[in-house]
Amino acid sequence: MSVLMRNRFLNVSDEVADAQSEGLSIVALESTIIAHGMPFPENLETGSDLESIIRSHGAVPATIAVFDGKICVGLSNEQLHRLATEKCMKLSRRDLPFALAQKSNGATTVSATMIGAALAGIRVFATGGIGGVHRGAETSFDISADLTELAQTPVAVVCAGAKSMLDLPKTLEYLETQGVPVIGYQTSEFPAFYTQKSGLVLEMSAQSPDDVAAMLNTMWQLGYPGGAIVANPIDAAHAIPHEEIEMFIGEALSECEGLNIRGKAVTPFLLKRVAELTSGRSLTANKALVRSNARLAAQVAVALTSAE
Ligand code: PSU
Numbered sequence: 001m002s003v004l005m006r007n008r009f010l011n012v013s014d015e016v017a018d019a020q021s022e023g024l025s026i027v028a029l030e031s032t033i034i035a036h037g038m039p040f041p042e043n044l045e046t047g048s049d050l051e052s053i054i055r056s057h058g059a060v061p062a063t064i065a066v067f068d069g070k071i072c073v074g075l076s077n078e079q080l081h082r083l084a085t086e087k088c089m090k091l092s093r094r095d096l097p098f099a100l101a102q103k104s105n106g107a108t109t110v111s112a113t114m115i116g117a118a119l120a121g122i123r124v125f126a127t128g129g130i131g132g133v134h135r136g137a138e139t140s141f142d143i144s145a146d147l148t149e150l151a152q153t154p155v156a157v158v159c160a161g162a163k164s165m166l167d168l169p170k171t172l173e174y175l176e177t178q179g180v181p182v183i184g185y186q187t188s189e190f191p192a193f194y195t196q197k198s199g200l201v202l203e204m205s206a207q208s209p210d211d212v213a214a215m216l217n218t219m220w221q222l223g224y225p226g227g228a229i230v231a232n233p234i235d236a237a238h239a240i241p242h243e244e245i246e247m248f249i250g251e252a253l254s255e256c257e258g259l260n261i262r263g264k265a266v267t268p269f270l271l272k273r274v275a276e277l278t279s280g281r282s283l284t285a286n287k288a289l290v291r292s293n294a295r296l297a298a299q300v301a302v303a304l305t306s307a308e
């Protein structure tokens with residue numbers, strides 16, 4: 001995409017723009033995980049490690065966030081530091097136009113990061129776990145905008161499944177309704193973020209980055225408007241057994257309800273409380289799984305570029 005054709009609300013870093021003109025593979029990264037998903041300094045360490053991992057696997061990282069009314073694709077170290085240390089908004093699809101018009105700063109969730117990536121022509125994105133259908137959604141109606149974004153924006157999201165605080169069967173049903181392919185990476189079960197397995201069978205599984213790239217290319221050549229989920233289970237060494245984590249999730253969920261926390265504050269609260277209740281073990285798991293996703297995303301991006 002030429003610089004002249006770029007959207008006026010997009011600000012692509014020199015490194016990412018150069019990578020694009022040289023035809024290199026690029027992987028998008030989100031910023032909500034830095035600003036609202038992990039405490040300082042783990043958030044900053046993780047954010048910059050993810051960039052290094054992507055580089056060491058032959059691709060160029062493009063962390064996405066909003067600064068001064070622009071969707072910035074590719075951040076400076078100073079911008080990463082600001083996200084990790086300053087309070088900022090959590091922006092999903094519906095928040096983005098207002099934040100840009102107000103010339104605000106903010107961290108982008110999976111949905112808003114996908115929008116930025118697609119505007120910049122980036123097709124692969126790594127995160128920890130996507131948002132999904134919350135437990136109790138039948139009364140709260142709380143369903144993450146990440147799910148509908150996946151149906152309409154052509155970016156493949158490499159993640160460790162959806163966060164286990166969610167209702168995973170409903171999340172998969174919703175994705176099916178939306179026509180979003182969910183591909184297990186070397187697994188035939190939907191991973192449950194902190195845990196490798198959820199008991200939910202996936203019908204599609206890929207054994208290699210080339211397999212994933214072939215599926216993505218086919219989907220886009222068919223003219224599908226959306227993306228796909230590449231579900232990559234956490235490494236066994238960092239996984240937390242289901243029964244152990246479920247106890248703490250249950251506790252965090254009832255506190256959340258007791259405190260009447262709603263809407264976009266729910267996920268950051270739950271991640272923080274579960275990390276406290278597990279004495280940091282869930283944070284260690286989260287850091288490990290997102291690193292593994294960055295590695296796989298770089299491999300998929302390279303496979304996609306060479307398949308072109
Ligand atoms: N993955 C993580 N930590 C996070 C997130 C993903 O390991 O904090 C963020 C993503 O930005 C995702 C958001 O879009 O959580 C989901 O928020 P909600 O449930 O409010 O849609």
Ligand code: MN
Pocket residue numbers: 142143144145263264266
């Ligand atoms: Mn929500």
